[in-house]
Amino acid sequence: MPVQVAPPIANAIAAELNPNIPGLLPPEPMGNQFENEDALRSDLHGLAIRIPGTESEVRLYGFAKVSSYYDLSGRNQTDAPPPQFIPLNNSAADQQGGELAVTARFSRIGVDTRSLTNWGTLETRIEGDFAGGAPTSTNAVFRLRQAWAELGTESFRVLAGQANSVWNEGIYETIVDATNLNQSFTRQAQVRATGRLAPGLTGMVSLEAPETQFTSVAGVFNPGTNFTGGASPAFNTAPDMVGRLTYGNDGLVADVRGLVRRLSVRTAGTAASPPNVSMNATGWGVAGHVRMPMRWIWEGFGADEVIGMAYYGEGIGRYFAGNTTGQDALSNIGLPGVVGGSLDPLPTYGVAVSYRRFWAPQLRSNVAYAYSRQDYPSYALNFVPGSPSALGLNRDMQQFFANLIWSPFGQIRNGVFGSGFMDVGLEYILTRRDLFGGSAAAGPVGAGLGITNRIVGVVVGRF
Incomplete structure (x- = not known):
């Protein structure tokens, strides 16, 4: 036969x-x-x-990536520099000057599977990269990025595992491997539900792993911090709750998202006791962004697009890892004359705008500007000048990007761009942070700022 x-x-x-x-x-x-x-x-x-x-299929994906950077100002020995920690003017790093570095540690690999079931499609993902070690080491350490399973249909599905937070938004295209100003790339364990509410409209809700972070005169704390050889006073008591609505239509994307958190401090059993203090506070935040195709204004713009984003929140520090890591809240515990203490969620807000220009289907540029501001309680003026607690308090931060990216296999179809197998890019980054009064390593109240200029080059090969 x-x-x-x-x-x-x-x-x-x-x-x-x-x-x-x-x-x-x-x-x-x-x-x-x-x-x-x-x-x-x-x-x-x-x-x-x-x-x-x-009824199953499997996919292998990832990329090999080599990145190089050169700092034109202060020495900043990381390929993923958080804006909140750039070297201060006249600091030791600033006096040393810039430095060249090359790394491939952000190369990535992942495996997807899909299987048909009576309840819809079951999709799984395991993904990691080699960025778990020190930025200055050539001995790259593998780290887990994502590990999740999602079951359902286009109308409704449920995800469980470690995945990108529902709060996440990269906003604009850059080639540096940092979490830039006003960008969020949080990945954590969660349970998430996604549903199609109407044509073009998607809703998402999730319960996500919590992590209370706060700053006091004694330092920066999260639940895993070793505080003078003992446990940390930062405490988790409830999951973070995150929600999002996204609308898409012919290249236009608009969304609004929000989150609510519970922040807790327990000093019992730690070096911060006595006295035993138990404090709770509520963190919350809202954000929205719009991505608009310029061809809606004039077809001659081609695939160009303009992007805008704004946010406001109190106690959302860790969701903007480039801005306010360790600053979900501030506490006056440990300051002279303070009995009991307080836990104060940090008010923070910011905006970002970007323009993406296609010179040709294979050649494009991105120009972006971001601004953020933090409003600190007055008692933070009493943090010891020059201490890590004081030097991390940035009143204002600004960042500017400009890049040129060549994708030799890139294509534009129906106004949608796909970069294909390869990217070669060059980028300039300007970052500035202005410290909260009294936080400078030396000088009068209100002194202290840092300005850096960096050039980044990248080659990416995908599979």
Whole structure:
């Protein structure tokens, strides 16, 4: 009897990567294969195949990335510099001057699977990179980025595991590996529900892993901090609750998101006791952004787009890791004359704007500006000048980006850009932070600022 033979795996992969090649059909929707049809063709992008004899498919993805940077001002020995910690003017790092570095530690690898079930599609992801070690070391250490499973349909699905926070928003395209000013790239354990509420409108809610962070005269604390050899007074008592609404239509994307948190401090059993103090505070935040295709104004703009974002919150410090890590709240515990103490969520707000210009389908630039401000309680003036607690208090921060990125395999289809297998980019970054009064290492109240200039070069090869 003649035997039905599926096309070779190589053809299936080629069909996915090049769906318009004459003679090769585009991938069929998952679940449409019959016994005598293309059992190996996957609807996942990239290096993916359907497992013969099953209703499952698997994909391998990732990239190899080499990054180089040179600081034109103070020495800042990290390839992922948080704006809140750039060197201060006239500091030792500033006096040393700039330095060149090259690294490949942000190269990434991941595995996706999809399986059809009676309850919809079950998708899983395991992803990591090699950025777990010190930025100055060539001995890259593998770290887990994402590990989750999601079950459901386009109408409703539920995710459990470590994934990008529902709060996350990268906003604009940069090539540096840092969490930049007003960007959020938090990844943490969560349970999330996603539903399609109307055509183009998606809603998401999640319960996410908490992490109370606060700053006092004694330092910066989270629940895992070793405080003089003992436990930390920062405490977790309830998950963070996050929600988001996103609307998309013909390239336009608009969203609004919010979160509510519980911040807690327990000094019993720590070096901060006596007295035993138990304090709780509520953190909350709202944010929104709009991504608008410029072709809506004039077709001659092509795939260009303009982006705007704004946020306000109290006690949301760790969700802006480049701005306010360790500053969900401030506390006056340990200051002279303070009995009991207080836990004060930090008010913070900011804006960001960006323009993305396509000079050609394979060549583009991004220009962006971001501003943030933090309003500290007056008792923070009594933090010891020059101490880590004081030097981390930035009243205002600003950042400017400009880059040029070449994607030799990039394509624009129906106004949507895909970068393809490779990026080569060059970027200039200007960052400034102005310290809260009395926080400078030396000088009068209100003194202290840092300004850095950095040039970054990147080559990325994807698979």
